[in-house]
Amino acid sequence: MSRLIQMLFLRTYLCAVSFVGIILSLGQATVSAAEETKTYPEDRFAIWSLQPIDRQAPPALGQADRDWARNPIDHFIAAKLREKQLTHSAEADRRTLIRRVYYDLLGLPPTPDEVREFVANPDPLAYEQLVERLLASPRYGERWARHWLDVVHYGDTHGYDKDKPRPNAWPYRDYVVRAFNSDKPYSRFVQEQVAGDALFPNTRDGIEGLGFISAGPWDFIGHAEVPETKLDGRIARNIDRDDMVKNTMNTFISTTVQCARCHDHKFDAVNMTDYYRMQAVFAALDRADREYHPDPETAKKQAALKKQIAEHQTALKQIEGDIQAKGGTKLTELTKQLGELRKQATTKPRPESGYHSQIVAKPDITKWVQVDLGEPVDIARVTLVGTHDSYNNIGDGFGFPVRYKLEASNDAKFAGDTVLIADRTGVDQRNPGIAPQHFKSNGAKRRYVRLTATKLLERKDDFILAVAELQVRDASGNNLARGKTVTALDSIEAPPRWQRINLVDGHYIGQTADPELAKRLADTEAAHADLINSIIKGEIADKRSRAQAALAKAEAAMKALPKPQRVYVGKVHTGGGAFRGTGHEGGKPRTIRVLHRGDMSQPRDEVGPGTLRLAKRDDGTFDLSGDHAESDRRVALARWLTKTDNPLTWRSIVNRVWQYHFGTGIVATPNDFGEMGARPTHPQLLDWLAAEFRDKGQSLKQLHRLILTSATYRQSSATIEAYENIDSQNRFLWRMNRRQLEAEALRDSVLVLSGKMKFQMYGPGFRDFVLEHPQHSPHYEYYKHDPEDVRIHRRSVYRFLVRSQQQPFMTTLNCADPSQQVARRDEAITALQSLALLNNKLMVSMARHFANDLEQSQPDTTSAVTEAFFRTVGRAPNTNEAADLAAYAKQHGLANACRLLFNLNEFSFVD
16 A cells, blocks of 8 residues: 555544544643633732733843844743743744745645745745735635634524525625725724724725624524514523624623623623623614615715705605695594594405506606596596505505606597696606595596506616506596506506506505495595695695605605615614614614523613723713614724723734634633633733734734744744643744644635636625525535536635534534634544545545646646645655655546545645
């Protein structure tokens, strides 16, 4: 058996033993660290993480470190190594460095040409130039967004038992990618995710960033199917707010506050009042889709038009008030009667929707439809009723003309003998929905009644005329048009919903089921309309007409804006059960009370919005006015999180970045800076980095630059046996840590090596599964999906993430569980990983494509396996490796040799 094959089987056999050893050693190290560093002060505010950031000058270097150190980071590391009687390791070779920094910043392998060029580059600043080039790559944002999405437990389904898809979650993921690529200042990044809609209105990032609040799981049954008036509904919403609080505090300040939902924290300075004050910050929010315009200019236009429409509506309301005053008690009584009759009327929807014209591409194309009454009759009144259709979310008033006129004639072609009943062709008319529109005809005696539309309503990207009912009544109130012949310029005949006969069938949405009540309602509506028309004359008529025209113009301009996009965010609840809000512009927060033992059935004192106390003198409450807007609570929290004197925020983020570069943070528990968490191994370095980051632009790219160009980062990962006895976990960084590739980095690397990677950025996530039964309880069937589907050949950050039925292959490779906040991924080594890398359908498919590319570009098998080896692990094979691999390829095929390479430790680990 060849040495390469022996290595493969040995890895599969020993990985379980290795895993046990790692777990045991981690457990020993944890106990050792705890015994060495932990004490529990009586003053809970005395803990290290709540102390002000103390930026000390970097320690002086010892003689042995002066030629080694490259920046201030190395001063702190060298001082700790001297204290522990350790020394630093030599710098890694350039082949190792380029592979290390490529995976750290991009999550992708360098090409053979890039490796050779870097290794041969004589420029002493070649490494620094490489770092700059990688930081400028759009692949950087994709790589580091994935880390952030782990922490905030982002997913594309709701989770829980039904686990329905969440189709509009992805704009938040794209927001994170853009934020990292643009090097957004960290305080702005934090604020946008908590209160972007209020702090940065009419901006794309201000809306999409709110996806942070809604990133976690959501109980569909507990919210959508159980009303808030029931205990179970309130419990579901309490759990939902807990997730919002936990996500915010764990992510931004590395503090575990969730224990205080049921009792005061046993170790940290967090009591139940603090916790429920934080719940009050999110008390008005639910998770839901929110419409917005990604283009900032369109967003500004929308805001301006909203303001105009509100002003015009107010003006019209004032005019209606003037009309009501002129009508006196008679109009007041008629209005009251009309309201009572409408309350009595029961809605009885019918399948017949009415008349529908052919679709046209422009709004200014004339359409007409008319009724033949059979003989000339005395016409007292004509009534038009709009249709209802959910197409494109139009709803009531679907297809009702924007400009139109009503005429009566004894000539079927309306060439003469015509009476004008109503002319609404001068200005755009406000859509009446399904409210009947009555027009007095002053006793005209005619046979034909025609509706002519001179400007059509937009349907989606086209225009139509649609009307539910056209009624012609005589002085006694009889509908003379019912059942008569309808003709039109054109029509769509699609029974039972759309057909010309529906226009005169007497049925329409909103019609009362009681015929007698219907007649009284129609008579009262007619009398009310007559009285209104008698009042609206002269100046008040002109004033009303101008106001209606201005409102219609503003509404038309609003409708002409590009169709808004949707994003799943934390959005103010619009009402349900016992709670009624007023929309996401300022809904009323729910009342929050401290719950005895976390039990929703045992509420205690009411609390207002606030946050944690950083010192004894703090009271944790927000200074807000009694009539403050909902968003003021989140604004206060966002500003508290990003205060320069909040030590938790700045320590938290630099620790996270350090962890992703070294495998372990300066604080090994990145979500817990409390008493139960780890103590920092290099507290002075942590504070120096936090202050440097906070005070010099809050640039994550500059933080990367500082870490990556340090001598500490550039060390070899080779072990030294004597040092293993002192610091077996390398907590003090006397060498670099060897790290396992994450599932996404490994999958992406395989796609790159196969030549199938499509670097398509942004947009909805790809689905590497077949979705079954999406209407009820979806099934996500991964085994049914074809790995040759080019739509899935994208970077893994764009994968559609399912919470309950996770991707088996990715889960085997220690992928993060999107139902949980994952501050640090497991690095478990299992036999199943080797089997998956060897046999998974995607791996087999990509190995075949990899081999096809090699066969086309290389002259023979030996050259092909040599090139494959270099592309996979970043170096040329030695003589024995090349011979073994070539022999294997000749016997089993080049594709199988590529599968073997995908299974090498040297491929799946970074030195």
